[in-house]
Amino acid sequence: xxxxxxxxxxxxxxxxxxxxxxxxxxxxxxxxxxxxxxxxxxxxxxxxxxxxxxxxxxxxxxxxxxxxxxxxxxxxxxxxxxxxxxxxxxxxxxxxxxxxxxxxxxxxxxxxxxxxxxxxxxxxxxxxxxxxxxxxxxxxxxxxxxxxxxxxxxxxxxxxxxxxxxxxxxxxxxxxxxxxxxxxxxxxxxxxxxxxxxxxxxxxxxxxxxxxxxxxxxxxxxxxxxxxxxxxxx
Amino acid sequence: xxxxxxxxxxxxxxxxxxxxxxxxxxxxxxxxxxxxxxxxxxxxxxxxxxxxxxxxxxxxxxxxxxxxxxxxxxxxxxxxxxxxxxxxxxxxxxxxxxxxxxxxxxxxxxxxxxxxxxxxxxxxxxxxxxxxxxxxxxxxxxxxxxxxxxxxxxxxxxxxxxxxxxxxxxxxxxxxxxxxxxxxxxxxxxxxxxxxxxxxxxxxxxxxxxxxxxxxxxxxxxxxxxxxxxxxxxxxxxxxxxxxxxxxxxxxxxxxxxxxxxxxxxxxxxxxxxxxxxxxxxxxx
Numbered sequence: 001x002x003x004x005x006x007x008x009x010x011x012x013x014x015x016x017x018x019x020x021x022x023x024x025x026x027x028x029x030x031x032x033x034x035x036x037x038x039x040x041x042x043x044x045x046x047x048x049x050x051x052x053x054x055x056x057x058x059x060x061x062x063x064x065x066x067x068x069x070x071x072x073x074x075x076x077x078x079x080x081x082x083x084x085x086x087x088x089x090x091x092x093x094x095x096x097x098x099x100x101x102x103x104x105x106x107x108x109x110x111x112x113x114x115x116x117x118x119x120x121x122x123x124x125x126x127x128x129x130x131x132x133x134x135x136x137x138x139x140x141x142x143x144x145x146x147x148x149x150x151x152x153x154x155x156x157x158x159x160x161x162x163x164x165x166x167x168x169x170x171x172x173x174x175x176x177x178x179x180x181x182x183x184x185x186x187x188x189x190x191x192x193x194x195x196x197x198x199x200x201x202x203x204x205x206x207x208x209x210x211x212x213x214x215x216x217x218x219x220x221x222x223x224x225x226x227x228x229x230x231x232x233x234x
Numbered sequence: 235x236x237x238x239x240x241x242x243x244x245x246x247x248x249x250x251x252x253x254x255x256x257x258x259x260x261x262x263x264x265x266x267x268x269x270x271x272x273x274x275x276x277x278x279x280x281x282x283x284x285x286x287x288x289x290x291x292x293x294x295x296x297x298x299x300x301x302x303x304x305x306x307x308x309x310x311x312x313x314x315x316x317x318x319x320x321x322x323x324x325x326x327x328x329x330x331x332x333x334x335x336x337x338x339x340x341x342x343x344x345x346x347x348x349x350x351x352x353x354x355x356x357x358x359x360x361x362x363x364x365x366x367x368x369x370x371x372x373x374x375x376x377x378x379x380x381x382x383x384x385x386x387x388x389x390x391x392x393x394x395x396x397x398x399x400x401x402x403x404x405x406x407x408x409x410x411x412x413x414x415x416x417x418x419x420x421x422x423x424x425x426x427x428x429x430x431x432x433x434x435x436x437x438x439x440x441x442x443x444x445x446x447x448x449x450x451x452x453x454x455x456x457x458x459x460x461x462x463x464x465x466x467x468x469x470x471x472x473x474x475x476x477x478x479x480x481x482x483x484x485x486x487x488x489x490x491x492x493x494x495x496x497x498x499x500x501x502x503x504x505x506x507x508x509x510x511x512x513x514x515x516x517x518x519x
Contacts, residue, residue: 003337004490006377006460011487023488034356038499065338072284072312080286081310100340120495128356128496135476138491142471149471150494151354151363153371153464156445156484159452160459164379175377179337180428181278184378185250189311198308207312211251211282213337 003178004028004104004132004216005155008171012157026176026221027113028132029053030104031125038126039100045125046103050094052119053105056112061093062215064102069093070209070219086206093215108220110137118145169229173222177212186211194230201226235273235280239265241318243293247311248279248319253428254380266318274380274428275324276335284310285317327422330383334405334427351404351431354464358496362401363466368441368475369401371462372448374455375429381457383409383430384423389451389459390416390432396447398440401433429460438465441478462489 006012010020031049033039050061062068069088076084097103107113113133120129131138135154142149158165165171166184173187174180190204199207205222227234237248237257242265249257249266256272257279259265293315300307309315324332333339353371354363363369372389375381386406394400394416400407411419436444441463452459465475479486 005371005462005488006373007488008377009487011485016485020487030355032352032355034352034359034496036500037359038496040500072282074285076284076286076313078286078288080284080313081308084310117493120493125495126497126499128358129493130355131491131493132489133491134487135489135491138489142491142493147471147493147495148469149467149473149491151357151464151466151492152473152475152489153354153369153462153492154476154479154484154486154489156461156463156479156486158377158458158460159449160455160457161379162458164458165377171377178376180253180276180335180376180378181282181337183251183253183255183278185252185255186311189250193311207310210284210312211278213281 003214004030005153006158006175006178008175012155013168014162023134024110025108025224026133026218027107027110027137028104028216029113029116029120029129030102030132031127031129032102033100033127035100042099043097045127046097046101047094048123049103049120049125050090050105052123053116054090055119056107056116058105058112059108059218059220060106060209060215061090062104063093063097064214066093066096067213068209068215068217070206072210086203102214104214104216106216106218108218110141114141114144117141117147121145121147169225172225173208176217176222177214179214181211181213182208182217191226191229194226194232201230201232235268235275235277236320236322237266237268238318238320239263241290241316242266243290243297243316245297245309245315247309248283248314251279251283251312253278253378272426274335274426275328275332276428277321277332277338280319280321281338283312283314283319286313286315287317288315290316327425330409330422330425331427334430351433353433354466354492355490356496357466357492358494359498361466363435363464365466365468366438367465368436368438369464370434370436370444370448371464372432372434373429373460374432375427375457376460377458379458380426380428381430382424382426383418385455385457386430386432387416387418387423388455389448390418392416392451393434393447396444398434398436398444401435404431404433406430406432438475438478441475442482445482445484
């Protein structure tokens with residue numbers, strides 16, 4: 001789940017901006033057990049975690065070993081090019097949990113995350129719970145829910161051959177899968193397709209989400225990024 | 235990864251999907267081909283693309299007709315129409331490519347999927363990083379550039395001279411031939427991977443020095459490095475690491491916060507794990 005640590009935003013621009021825009025639609029809560037410590041009844045704990053998350057309309061949920069709410073299919077026929085099933089399937093994620101993994105829920109607003117964290121505190125699952133989000137928002141969430149932070153990990157950005165990195169929009173999209181499964185080339189292609197009106201931002205975001213097998217790709221944020229990059233309204 | 239030339243119809247859908255840009259259409263054969271040196275065996279193409287199972291001859295014929303009339307068929311961009319992508323059997327040392335690139339493969343050294351590290355995500359039960367300590371998570375090749383172990387060793391060998399401690403439960407450390415000198419086993423140095431995480435620990439007071447060293451070393455490697463720094467908060471949930479990073483001018487907008495909700499729930503926890511903090515929590519402290 002380090003894959004959620006380095007999600008690119010203006011705050012990590014190579015040429016730092018004076019007043020970067022806050023990211024207010026990308027909040028991840030994930031759960032992870034430790035072998036031999038708190039992995040008893042693990043499947044039930046993870047399922048309960050995701051069921052609680054569903055109460056607050058996450059934009060994605062995922063099991064790191066199986067995938068998110070949108071997955072590739074092995075059995076398509078040619079009609080998929082015109083009438084593809086685009087419906088997310090959270091129940092598939094929950095039913096598919098069968099052991100050690102990491103499960104995550106992605107929200108597009110702070111309030112949903114806070115309520116979910118509040119529920120998790122009450123549920124007392126006993127597994128490690130982390131928030132991956134802007135640090136100030138995570139701190140605020142802890143204060144509001146009466147949780148004392150145990151540990152923190154800061155992303156301090158990128159070093160080295162930065163000339164090898166793509167431009168901002170592509171980085172914002174592709175780093176939403178920190179394992180690198182959403183390639184920069186594909187993110188760029190989707191941006192171009194939206195610009196050319198060959199696909200909607202929603203469709204383009206869903207194509208990318210299918211490659212992220214942890215289910216932490218934020219479909220709502222991707223739509224916003226694509227709209228902004230293509231000067232679309234709404 | 236391989237692409238079956240008998241099945242491939244050169245639709246080109248798999249080209250942009252590859253995080254390493256390792257796939258191209260070979261004009262000599264008119265089929266997609268994988269550059270084996272650049273391929274990191276991440277399985278993004280094989281697993282990420284949906285599949286039809288169409289007859290390649292039929293698809294090629296249709297494509298030729300459309301091409302002749304300059305028609306543009308606008309197919310779904312994430313489908314391999316003929317199921318032409320074929321994994322190859324991986325042997326040592328190439329197999330380490332997949333271990334460090336395919337997030338669905340759990341690392342043997344830690345049993346964890348993804349990049350195989352726990353960092354402070356489970357610190358509430360493992361106490362890997364204690365108060366007054368800083369955990370450094372140095373990820374080579376991320377985002378989307380890839381790295382070779384030779385680049386990683388260039389950095390680990392110098393970091394070892396700083397007398398920092400490499401995390402033992404870490405996939406890269408498990409491949410070191412000499413942890414005291416930060417040396418990685420010779421036979422994998424040229425293997426390319428999507429990314430790998432080196433974890434080290436030092437006292438909080440050494441954060442500026444270690445980060446400065448990482449900045450210097452990063453200039454010498456042929457890849458990008460993503461850096462994270464962690465610590466355990468005090469009893470009130472405060473941390474002094476954020477102030478240190480701010481003072482040194484590092485961005486610290488985003489990160490992970492361990493909520494401390496984990497606890498020992500197994501009646502007989504594995505003795506080797508010796509969770510810290512669990513004893514207190516079991517007593518309701």
